[in-house]
Amino acid sequence: MDRSFKIALSLFALLVGTLFAVEVFSLPKVTPELKTEAQEYYNNECKACHRWARKFAAPPMKDNVAQYAENPEEMVRYLMHPTPKHPEIWPPMEITPLTENQAKMMTAWLLYILENPEDPGRPK
Ligand code: HEC
Numbered sequence: 001m002d003r004s005f006k007i008a009l010s011l012f013a014l015l016v017g018t019l020f021a022v023e024v025f026s027l028p029k030v031t032p033e034l035k036t037e038a039q040e041y042y043n044n045e046c047k048a049c050h051r052w053a054r055k056f057a058a059p060p061m062k063d064n065v066a067q068y069a070e071n072p073e074e075m076v077r078y079l080m081h082p083t084p085k086h087p088e089i090w091p092p093m094e095i096t097p098l099t100e101n102q103a104k105m106m107t108a109w110l111l112y113i114l115e116n117p118e119d120p121g122r123p124k
Helices: 003-021 032-045 061-067 072-080 100-115
Strands: none
Touching: 032 100, 061 100, 072 100
16 A cells, blocks of 8 residues: 555544544533423432522532533533542532433533523522
């Protein structure tokens, strides 16, 4: 095989590999159905420790979410694998880790609530 052809072929293979390796991150759309499901999940799994705007058994959810406004992917990761963030102030968050779908749903909804605090579904 001609050398430049081989090089071209390897470059092509590399390009295709890269395209498939880079999975584009996206959050689900906040539909009325998602809102209902996320709110129910929150009431069952998050409300025991978190309040929206004040400290409770955990930091205020509003501040938690605001930290991730520019980086929702990181919030999804945190909810799937909670690791200690402020060991001097707070105990680690001990919850059943969320699945990827649950974490994306909660992140999409909580960011939506952060931007739309007048939403009647906003947690207390
Ligand atoms: C058992 C109590 C408890 C429950 C239930 C709980 N959390 Fe937390 N959460 C905490 C504590 C404590 C922290 C602070 C942890 C730290 O700073 O390491 C925290 C922190 C967070 C943070 C901020 C992490 C950071 O980077 O500072 C987010 C986001 C969060 N929780 C989301 C949730 C969501 C969503 C749910 C429901 C699925 C939930 N939490 C349920 C106790 C809880």
